[in-house]
Amino acid sequence: MIPWLHDWIKDAFGFDVRLLRYITSRAGVACIFAFALSLFIGPRVIRRLISMKIGQPVRSAEEVHKLAELHGAKAGTPTMGGVMIVFTVLISVVMFADLTNPLVWTVLFVFLGMGLVGIIDDYWKVAKGDSSGISAYKKMIFQVVVALSAGLFLYLHPSTSGYIRELHLPFHKGPVVEDMGWLCLPFFVLVIVGCSNAVNLTDGLDGLAIGCSVTVALAYAAFCYLVGNQQLGEKYLLIPHSPFAGELSIVCLALVGAGLGFLWFNCHPAKVFMGDTGSLALGGAFAALAICSKHEAVLVIVGGVFVMEAASVILQVASFKLRGGKRIFLMSPIHHHFELKGWHESQVIVRFWMLSLLCALFGLATLKLR
DSSP: HHHHHHHHHHHHHHHOOOOOOOOGHHHHHHHHHHHHHHHHHHHHHHHHHHHOOBBBBOOOOOTOOHHHHHHGGTTTOOOOTHHHHHHHHHHHHHHOOOOHHHHHHHHHHHHHHHHHHHHHHHHHHHHHHSSSSSSSHHHHHHHHHHHHHHHHHHHTTTTHHHHTTTBTTTTOOOBBBBBGGGGGGHHHHHHHHHHHHHHHHTTTTTTTEEEEEEEEEEEHHHHHHHHHTTTTIIIIIIOOTTGGGGHHHHHHHHHHHHHHHHHHHHHSOOOOOOOHHHHHHHHHHHHHHHTTOTTTTHHHHHTHHHHHHHHHHHHHHHHHHTTOOOOOSSSSHHHHHHTTTTHHHHHHHHHHHHHHHHHHHHHHHHHTOO
């Protein structure tokens, strides 16, 4: 809307309001607007979720007795609060971003698509009264459909087709593979589905997932801006360039503002949980941003906490099946392991935030280490 307003003022009155044109100014205002909007709608959304009796089921004592003791008081806390994040980001992007940009539409599609999958899963959890939700198979099918649809759009769109097929790795100048061909599609599906589920696994403690998400969004705001700036990105830092990528920094900072606004209500003790609605949407958005900025591999570094959480689950399951019921961790995901080791919930959260910030800084350092 703002880019359209800039063009209208210029055509109608003959003067250029540069503040409305710069990506940096629009991104900053989008962040502030998303934060303010979150604070405004937050109490209303929470009251509505409570009135609808959309409460979070907690794992039963039969599953993990100690965890049930630690988290038993959280039973009934309203979930599906991720609708706040989805709504505020959507409004902010519509207002401040260039909606003719194909990369913006791609990220929004994945963000909203994964959010819809999360809404279905959260509603099903509430309807059944337990924490299982829809089956893993059905959830995976929905996620693959969203990811493949976004990949096909980028693959077939004439303005993104060539750029999107390149494969770039950190610490390496230029593309490692100049044209992945159709193989980029399963690669995109793997990145999007993997990242969305990794963020989903991280969402187990008050403020943990959203705090880590803010640092990832900040890092990708820098990546996207530099990829869109040919002088700084391609010529100075030797990273890939797309004239459409800079606009994605507005999406990233809208995510930061919405994330901070949600954290206002989600910090310990949480008044609302994001649920799969928020975690799947955020994970999908980060994966789409990584793909559109051609920094997919760096996502493993920047989202190191998410990777650690997902890896802990994979290792735990593999150990249990291959070693006759033996476990590596007291419980997975790994944040629960540290809880059962005696760390207070707040200690786990803040220390994981620290790790996430360090991972984001290390990911940004790869821009120069080539």
